[in-house]
Amino acid sequence: MRTGQTHLFIPGPTNVPEVVRQAMNVPMQDMRAPDFGDVTLSLFQDLKSVFRTKLGTVMIFPGSGTAAWEAGITNTLNPGDKVLMARHGQFSTLWAEMAERLGLDVHLVDVPWGAGVPVREFERQLAADTNDEIKAVFVTHNETATGVTSDVAAVRRALDENFHDALLFVDAVSSIGSLDFRMDDWRVDLAITGSQKGLMLPAGLGILAVSEKAMALTETSTSRRAYFEFSDMVKLNADGYFPYTPPTQLLHGLRKSLDRIFAEELDNTIARHTRLAEGVRRGVAAWGLELVAEHPSLHSNTVSAIRTPQDVDAREVIRIAYEDYNTSLGSGLARLAGKVFRIGHIGDLNEGMCLTALSVAEMALHRAGADIEFGSGVAAAQRWFADETPMQQPLAVAAE
Numbered sequence: 001m002r003t004g005q006t007h008l009f010i011p012g013p014t015n016v017p018e019v020v021r022q023a024m025n026v027p028m029q030d031m032r033a034p035d036f037g038d039v040t041l042s043l044f045q046d047l048k049s050v051f052r053t054k055l056g057t058v059m060i061f062p063g064s065g066t067a068a069w070e071a072g073i074t075n076t077l078n079p080g081d082k083v084l085m086a087r088h089g090q091f092s093t094l095w096a097e098m099a100e101r102l103g104l105d106v107h108l109v110d111v112p113w114g115a116g117v118p119v120r121e122f123e124r125q126l127a128a129d130t131n132d133e134i135k136a137v138f139v140t141h142n143e144t145a146t147g148v149t150s151d152v153a154a155v156r157r158a159l160d161e162n163f164h165d166a167l168l169f170v171d172a173v174s175s176i177g178s179l180d181f182r183m184d185d186w187r188v189d190l191a192i193t194g195s196q197k198g199l200m201l202p203a204g205l206g207i208l209a210v211s212e213k214a215m216a217l218t219e220t221s222t223s224r225r226a227y228f229e230f231s232d233m234v235k236l237n238a239d240g241y242f243p244y245t246p247p248t249q250l251l252h253g254l255r256k257s258l259d260r261i262f263a264e265e266l267d268n269t270i271a272r273h274t275r276l277a278e279g280v281r282r283g284v285a286a287w288g289l290e291l292v293a294e295h296p297s298l299h300s301n302t303v304s305a306i307r308t309p310q311d312v313d314a315r316e317v318i319r320i321a322y323e324d325y326n327t328s329l330g331s332g333l334a335r336l337a338g339k340v341f342r343i344g345h346i347g348d349l350n351e352g353m354c355l356t357a358l359s360v361a362e363m364a365l366h367r368a369g370a371d372i373e374f375g376s377g378v379a380a381a382q383r384w385f386a387d388e389t390p391m392q393q394p395l396a397v398a399a400e
């Protein structure tokens with residue numbers, strides 16, 4: 001029998017705050033009632049500020065982040081369109097696979113898992129593409145499998161410097177509401193997220209923000225789509241309705257989670273993720289272990305992917321943490337299985353929770369055979385959490 005809390009340190013689904021869970025405990029509602037917009041209209045508006053867009057259109061599809069990918073591609077691109085993508089982790093790999101299944105002509109740049117989006121190679125291909133054959137560039141902002149955050153603004157500059165007209169698509173599933181993301185400043189054409197990451201909700205909402213330029217393409221896009229038709233969605237959303245039954249509970253939960261983000265203030269939410277992630281990274285460094293991210297500039301503030309020592313099976317670490325200490329750590333995905341475990345530090349989290357993650361990981365690592373000094377990671381994180389003042393620079397920046 002398990003007693004006490006089960007700890008969830010995976011990068012999605014993330015912990016749902018108690019008040020958000022309570023907010024979802026409401027009776028069923030008539031989704032065609034005249035006052036249904038009272039629930040929904042503010043959501044579209046407020047999500048815009050989380051994506052940091054004034055000009056974009058926000059849509060909420062019942063589905064997960066993957067559904068939002070499909071909606072985005074099929075409403076804006078045509079089968080045979082050439083698109084530029086990079087594979088540097090499991091999520092960017094799956095996205096590329098979907099683009100291929102949907103008939104796009106995918107030009108892939110493979111880089112090591114642990115690297116960021118290869119901006120220079122993108123730049124080279126954009127410069128060589130003088131006839132503007134590339135219709136879209138896809139960027140995974142935060143590769144959740146490797147704990148790598150890429151520089152979206154740099155991809156925008158690469159497009160601009162080559163006067164290239166391609167659309168800029170961003171998978172922001174594990175960054176929206178947790179990392180700095182600027183749709184309008186970076187002129188992102190399509191950004192997506194899912195409800196179960198930074199928005200601290202159960203899975204079930206695929207959320208998109210679409211630029212005016214991308215929105216206009218839905219009229220000419222020849223990709224087949226039915227359920228995900230943007231024009232049906234926006235038409236009904238204008239009055240707060242949906243073209244089919246929306247998950248009303250999740251919408252109530254979204255209202256509450258947005259209220260929490262605004263109460264903390266988005267900039268502070270982002271700063272909290274930076275502070276907590278830095279504590280976890282200091283813990284990992286104190287163990288003498290390495291992150292998958294190749295360079296400190298790539299460190300993700302929502303998830304850390306940690307390499308176990310060569311002779312230690314990361315699956316064992318995860319198993320021990322789960323079975324004996326009621327704690328879920330994230331697994332190593334695909335080629336990282338057995339070599340990596342992840343600590344998700346995204347969403348509704350605080351210092352004590354991060355210390356718990358480190359403390360349990362120390363026990364599990366030790367029992368799986370790693371040479372870890374008990375308390376070393378915890379102490380390093382404690383020093384950061386206790387000493388930190390707003391003026392203090394994160395480790396990665398200070399070291400450079």
Ligand SMILES: *Cc1c(COP(=O)(O)O)cnc(C)c1O
Nearest residue numbers: 064065066091142144173174194
């Ligand atoms: C979680 C995640 C997804 C997949 O989202 P689902 O909601 O599971 O469909 C896609 N991309 C990234 C970067 C993610 O972290």
